[in-house]
Amino acid sequence: MNKQIRSENTSAFLQPEAWKNACIKLLPQHAFKNPVMAIVWLGTLITFFSTLMGAVNLLFGLSVTLILFITVLFANYAEAVAEAKGRGQASSLRAARQNLTARRLSSVHDTQAVQIAATDLKKNDLIEVRAGEIIPSDGEIIEGFATINEAAVTGESAPVLREAGTDHSGVIGGTKVLTDRIVVQVTAEAGNSFLDRMIALVEGSNRQKTPNEIALGILLTVMTVTFILVVVTLPFISHFLGIRIDPVLLVALLVCLIPTTIGGLLPAIGIAGMNRALKANVIAKSGKAVEVAGDVDVLLLDKTGTITYGDRQATAFYPVAGVSESELRQAAVMTSLADPTPEGKSIVALAKELGDRINEPVNAEFIAFNAATRISGVNLQEGQQIRKGAMDAILKFVGQKEDHTELRTRVEQVASKGATPLVVARDQTLLGVIELSDVIKHGIKEKFARLREMGIKTVMVTGDNPLTAAAIAAEAGVDDYIAEAKPEDKLECIRKEQQSGHLVAMVGDGTNDAPALAQADIGLAMNSGTQAAKEAGNMVDLDSDPTKLLAVVEIGKQQLITRGALTTFSLANDISKYFAILPALFVVAIPEMQVLNVMQLGSSQSAVLSALIFNAIVIPLLIPVALRGVKFKPSTSTQLLRKNMLIYGVGGVILPFIAIKAIDMVITQIMSV
Template sequence: MNSSHANKMTILNKEIIQQTFYKLLPQHAFRNPVMACVWVGTVLTVVATLMGSTSLGFGLLLTLILLVTVLFANYAEAVAEAKGRGQAASLRQARENLMANKLTDLDSSQTPELISANLLKKEDLVLIKAGEIIPADGEIVRGFATINESAVTGESAPVLREANTDRSGVIAGTKVLTDQIVVRVSNEAGHSFLDKMIALVEGANRQKTPNEIALGILLNIMTITFIVVVVTLPFIGSMVGIKISVVLLVALLVCLIPTTIGGLLPAIGIAGMNRALKANVLAKSGKAVEVAGDIDVLLLDKTGTITYGDRQATAFYPLTGIGMSELRQAAMMTSFADPTPEGKSVVSLAREMGETVQEPEQAAFIQFSAATRLSGVDLADGHQIRKGALDAILGFTEQDIRNNIELKTRVEQVASKGATPLVVAANHTILGVIELSDVIKQGIKERFALLREMGIKTIMVTGDNPLTAAAIAAEAGVDDYIAEARPEDKLACIRNEQAEGKLVAMVGDGTNDAPALAQADIGLAMNSGTQAAKEAGNMVDLDSDPTKLLDVVEIGKQQLITRGALTTFSLANDVSKYFVILPALFAVAVPQLEVLNILHLGSPKSAVISALIFNALIIPMLIPLALRGVKFKPASALQLLRRNMLIYGVGGVVFPFIAIKLIDLVVAVWI
C-alpha cells in the first residue's frame, strides 16, 4: 500500500511539474495579465542583457529570478488543479463501463434490454437489482432499496431510498445493496452529477466569481497604471540626466505590480471549489460557494436540520367518550397511505399496543401532502377518516377550536413539550391527538449563536403549529420562525427578505421546495431528494445532511477571508518594496532619495536582486495558505477587517523589510 501511494505521489508530482512549465506557453501565460507582465519582462530582460544593456551576470541573474517568479505562480495553479484531477480520477472509476437493464414501460413483464449506460436517454426506465450499479441519475418510481453511495459521498453507511417519497433520488455510480428498484432517468449521458463534478474539479467549468472578477479588474488597472509610470520614467530621467536600463525598469515594474496576489488568485479560486467538494457539496458554480460567504438570512427546515428529523409517534390521547382502541385503529387506517416516517411510526406504535387492524379493501386512500397537511382513507361504507395538522382537521370536520376546549388543551399540552400534535377525525367527529416527538440536535444552539455573531439571521420553517414552533425555536435559539408553513410561505419569506436587500439561503429536498430553492440566493438541495429540488438549487449536498448549509456558509466565509487576507498582504508587500527599489534606481543621481534607503542595503544591485528574490519566494511560501484557506473564526465584519489589517496589513509591511534585509546580507557577499 505504501509503495502504491508513493507511486501515485510520484506521478502526481510529475504532472504538477509538467503543467508548471506547460503554462509558460503564451496561450496560457496571457490568461493572467499580472503574471503576463512578468513573463514579458523576462523576455525583455534576456534581450536587453544580450544586447549589452547591463552586465551579463547581473542580467542573467535577474532573468532567472523573473522566470522562477512565473514558474512559482504556475506551480500554485498547477497544485490546485492537480488536487481536482485526483478527485476527478476517483469519480471516473464510479462510472466506467456501466450497463443498464432498460424497460420499455413501467408495467412491462418482458425481459429488460441490456444496453450501455451511455445510450440511456432522459425518461428511460431502468431496472436495477441488488448488487448492481445505478447507471444514471434519476428517481425511483417503483420499489425501495438500501444503497451504498460511498463511491460519490465517501460515506460507507448504506442509505434507504424509496419511491414516492422525498428520498427517491439516486445518483449514477452508486450501488444497490438490497431489493430492486425501477428508476426513471433524469439526465442524458454526459450530464449526470458525476459528470458535472468531474468537470468542476478539473476546472473546466469553473467560472470566476463576481468578487474575483472585481479584484481581477483592480489588479489589471493597477498593472496598467504602473506600466504607464515605468514606461514614462526614461523620458523623465533623460530630462534630469538619469539613464535607466531596460533591465532595471523591468525589475521596478515587477516589484510595483501586485505579483503575489496575481500569482495566487487562480489557486485561491480553485481551492475554494475543492474545499466545497471535500465537504461533499457539489456547487454548480464558484459563484455559489462565494455568495454563501455573504449570506444575511438562513432559512432552515426544523425537521432534519434543527431536530434529528426522525419524529416518532410516542403516545395517543383520545378525547372524552372515545376509546383508546378506537383512536389507535383510526390512526392506523389513516397511516397506511402515509409514506412518511411519521406515518409509519403511527402504525408501528399502534401494533406495539396490541392493535391488529389490516389495510382495508376497496378503500380510497388519501396520501399525505405538504399542501393539504393531512392523510386519510375513504372506506367502502362511506366513512371518512383523516389524520393531520390541527387546522387541516378543523377544516375537514368544519369545526371551530373555540367550541372544543378539551382538544385545544390537549394540543397545547403536547405542543408545549416541543412535540408535534396530530389530530385524528372520523367524519365530523374528532377522536383524539397523536404525539410525535423529536429531539433538538446537540450543539445546534451554539452554532446559531456563532451565526448571530456574524450578523446572520436564522429563521426556522416548520409545518408545526405555532405553540410547537415557538417551543422548539426557543430551545434551538433561532432568531425567528414560521409555523404551519406551506411551500408558498417559504417562497414569500425569501422574497420579503430579498426585497430588503438581503441575501438568503435555504435547504430543501422535496418537489414542493423547488420554487423556494430556485428563488433563494443559495439553494442547497439534498442528493437524496427529488430531481426537481436538485435542479432548482445551485448546490447539492451529496451527504443529504440538511445541517451542511451551516458548513457551506463557513466555506464561503473562508473563501472571502482568504482572498481578502492575501490581497491585503500582497498590496502591503508593495509598500516595502518601494523603499527598496526606488533608492536603488535613483539614489546615485538624486542623493536626496538616499533617505528612503532605510534598510541600508549593500548596493543598488543587491537591493534589486534581494527585492526580486523576495518577490519570487513569497508566492510558494503562501501556496499552502491559499490552498488550505485562512482559518475561519466567527466574528462581525468589523472584527474581521481589524484582524485582517493587523495580521496581513501590518505584517505585510513589516515582514518584507526583515526578509529583504536578510536576503541582501547573503546576496551582497556574492556581488
C-alpha cells in the same frame, strides 16, 4: 471524497505533473489569461535579451532574468497545484461510471428488458436495476425501494435507502444497488449526468470567475497598466536629469510595483474555494455560489431533519371526552397502515405495544399526506372517512367553524412540550390527539450562536402549529420561525427577505422545495432528494445532511477572507519593495535619494536582487495559505477587518523589510567573496 483521493490531493505539491502544467502555462495562449503575470513573463524576456545585447552586466542580468522566470513559474505552479487536486478527484469519479450497461424497459410492468450501453440511454427512458448492479444513469425511482452504496460519489460506505414516491427517490449513475429491485426513470441525457458535471467542475474546465474575483482582476489590471505608464515615462524623465537607467532595472522596478503576489495566487484561491467545498462533500455548481455563501445573512431552515432528527415517534394518545383511548388508537391505526413515513409506522407500532390487534381494512381507499391540505387518512368500504392531520385542517374537514375547546386544550398541552400534535377525526366526529415527539440535534444551539456572531439571522420553517414551533425555536436558539408553513410560504419568505436587501440561503430535498431553492441566493439541495430539487439548487450536499448549510456559510466566508487577506498582504509588500528599488535607481545621480534607503542595503544591484528574490519566494510560501484558506473564526465584519489589517496589513509591511535586508546581507557577502 474517499480517503485515497484525499491522500493523493495532499501530496499534490510533490507531483511532477503540477510542475509540468506550470511550464505549459508559460505558453502565450495560457500566459495572457493572467495579465499581471503576463507582464512579468514579458519582463523576463526583455531582461534576457537586454543582457545578451550587453545592456547590463552579464551576471546581474542573468540573475534578474532567472529570478523573474522563477516568479512566473511559481505563480503558474500555485494554479497547477489547485487544479491537480481537482484532477485527482475527477479520476475517482470517472472510474465510477466506466463500461456501464443498462436494461431498458418499455413500461414499468415490462418483463422483457433490452440490454444496451449506458451511453445510449435517453432522458425519460425506463431502466431496471437489481441488487448487486451499478445504476447506469441519473434518475428517479418510480417503482420499488432499495439500499444503495453511494461511496463512489460521497466517500461514505454506509448504505442509504431510496424509495419511490418520496423525497428520497433520486439516484446517481455510478452508485451500486445493494438490495431489492428498482425501476428508474432517466433524468439526464448522456454526457450531462451528475457525475459528468461533477467531473467538469472539479477539473476546473467549467470554473467561472466569481464577481468579486472579476472585480479584483480588473483592479489589478488597471494598477498594472498604470505602473507600466509610470515606468515607460521614467527614461524620458531620466534623460532630462542626465541619468541613464538600464532596461533591466526598469523591468525590476515594474515587477516590484505591480501586485505580483496576489496576481499569481488569485486563480489558485478561486479553484481552492471550490475544492474546500468539495472536501466537505458539497458540490458547488459555480465559484459564485461559494462566494455568495460568505455574504449570506439569512438562513432558512426546515425544522425536521435540520434542527431536529426528523424521526418523530408516536408517544401517546389523548382522546377527547366521550371517546375511549382504544377507539382513538384504532382510528389512528387505520389512517397509518398505508402511511410509509416514520410517523405513520410509529403510530401502528405504539398501538401494537399497547395491546391493540391490527386488522387491515378491505377495499379501503388510502389518502396520502398532502403538503397543501396537511391531511392523510383512509376511506373505508362501509363509507366511513377517517383523517389525521393538523388541527385547523381537521376542523375544516369535519366542518366545525367554531374552535373545539377541549381539543384545543389537548393540542396546546402537546405543543407546549415541543411535541407535534396530530388530530384524528372520523366523519364529522373529533376523536382526539396523537403526540409525536422529536429530539433537538445535539450542538445545534451552539451552531446557531456561531452564526449569530457572524451577523446571520436564522429562521426555522415548520408545518407545526405556532405553540410547537415556538417551543422548538426557543430550545434550538433560532432567531425567528414560521409555523404552519406550506411550500409557497418558504418562497414568500425568501422573496420578502430579498426585497429587504438580504441574501438568503435555504436547504431542501423535495420537488415542492424546488421553487424556493431556485429563488434563494444559496439553494443547498440534498443528494438524496428529487432531481427537481438538485436542478433548482446551486449546491448539492453529497452527504444529504441538512445541517451542512451551516458549514457552507463558513466555507464561503473563509473564501472571501482568504482573498481579502492575501490581497492586503500583497499590496502591503509593495511598500517595502519601493524602499528597496527606488534608492537603487536614483541614489547615484540624486544623492538626496539616500534618505529613502532606510534598509541600508549594500548596493543598487544587491537591492534589486534582494527585492526580486523576496518577490519570487513569497508566492510559493503563500500557496498553502491560498489552498487551505485563512483560518476562520466567527466574528463581525469589523472585527475581521481589524484582524486582517493587523496581521496581513502591518505584517505585510514589516516582513519584507526584514526578509529583504537578510537576503541583501547574504548577497553582499557572496559578492564580496
